[in-house]
Amino acid sequence: MSVCGAARCWWIQTRGAVSLRVLQQNRTVCTTGAPESIREKLQAFPGGSIDLQKRQESGIAVLTVNNPARMNAFSGCMMLELEQRVHELESWTEGKAVIVKGAAGNFCSGSDLNAVRAIANPQDGMRMCEFMQNTLTRLLRLPLISVALVEGRALGGGAELTTACDFRLMTSDGVIQFVHKHMGLVPGWGGAARLVGIVGSQNALKLLSGAVKVDPDCGRQMGLVDEVLLCSSGEGETLTHAEQWLRPFIKAPAPVIQALKKVVVSGRELPLEQALKTERNVFGTVWGGPANLKALALKPKHK
Numbered sequence: 001m002s003v004c005g006a007a008r009c010w011w012i013q014t015r016g017a018v019s020l021r022v023l024q025q026n027r028t029v030c031t032t033g034a035p036e037s038i039r040e041k042l043q044a045f046p047g048g049s050i051d052l053q054k055r056q057e058s059g060i061a062v063l064t065v066n067n068p069a070r071m072n073a074f075s076g077c078m079m080l081e082l083e084q085r086v087h088e089l090e091s092w093t094e095g096k097a098v099i100v101k102g103a104a105g106n107f108c109s110g111s112d113l114n115a116v117r118a119i120a121n122p123q124d125g126m127r128m129c130e131f132m133q134n135t136l137t138r139l140l141r142l143p144l145i146s147v148a149l150v151e152g153r154a155l156g157g158g159a160e161l162t163t164a165c166d167f168r169l170m171t172s173d174g175v176i177q178f179v180h181k182h183m184g185l186v187p188g189w190g191g192a193a194r195l196v197g198i199v200g201s202q203n204a205l206k207l208l209s210g211a212v213k214v215d216p217d218c219g220r221q222m223g224l225v226d227e228v229l230l231c232s233s234g235e236g237e238t239l240t241h242a243e244q245w246l247r248p249f250i251k252a253p254a255p256v257i258q259a260l261k262k263v264v265v266s267g268r269e270l271p272l273e274q275a276l277k278t279e280r281n282v283f284g285t286v287w288g289g290p291a292n293l294k295a296l297a298l299k300p301k302h303k
């Protein structure tokens, strides 16, 4: 998709010619966006990987932030890889959900501080932020139910990454901490804007200005954590627990789950009239579809 000059991004569906036009205030969320210069700069910081496993049978993908030697901090190359993985998921027609996790029992300790030191000038810092904002906005807009599986620590940009998912599950020893204040920073990957939407502006201000260590109880109380898993970080079954939590929400054909996520995204992001129009358009893609016709034939009773 070409980079749009105007603040517009089209999401064209193959079936029913449904298009979801998302107007961004002076900001384009692009599939190929950042100027080459920031891509080249990010490319200069290797290390780690963003691994993607798409499980066709369950429709659940697992996206792993994999840089354990650095507590899963994001190198520049990992930022580029994250964009590629999100792009892959945008066209996964059998997909229903994605679990975002870290490797080796830790979630993510934010931006690689070595890269931060090297990209210290404001212009490049802002370009890195714009690149990550675009990618994380696209992650949150995926037509998949997204879950951040927080084991160990989610710090700085890692805390911001958790807010780019629909839900957050945390192990009993997990911590989400917006440490930006201690770095003389504010969130730059879109975490502040999303956090206000999740916990409200007062709680967001407390978490940011207090650099509060959000443990499971605090997270549940604030609405930042949706479920606490009865296992600790690094135990083999944390992913299984996350998949079990997801199961009731993805018990339908992929096109129906994807349509449900789309109407929630438009309800969350668009003005009412546009959201209603999008809802009608998405409705048109499933009305009379295979799942609808099968249900009608079964004369279901929702007891």
Ligand SMILES: CCCC(=O)SCCNC(=O)CCNC(=O)[C@H](O)C(C)(C)COP(=O)(O)OP(=O)(O)OC[C@H]1O[C@@H](n2cnc3c(N)ncnc32)[C@H](O)[C@@H]1OP(=O)(O)O
Pocket: 069, 070, 071, 073, 109, 110, 111, 112, 113, 114, 116, 153, 155, 156, 157, 158, 179, 183, 185, 186, 187, 188, 189
């Ligand atoms: C817009 C985004 C802005 C940002 O995200 S700025 C970055 C915010 N993140 C941070 O400040 C986290 C810094 N790291 C820490 O606080 C601690 O490493 C942490 C995560 C609490 C773990 O502490 P410990 O358990 O004591 O382990 P440790 O410190 O020895 O870390 C093990 C190895 O991982 C490295 N590491 C951890 N976080 C990193 C990061 N963000 N960038 C680069 N390297 C990082 C750390 O340097 C250490 O490596 P080494 O063994 O010294 O070679």
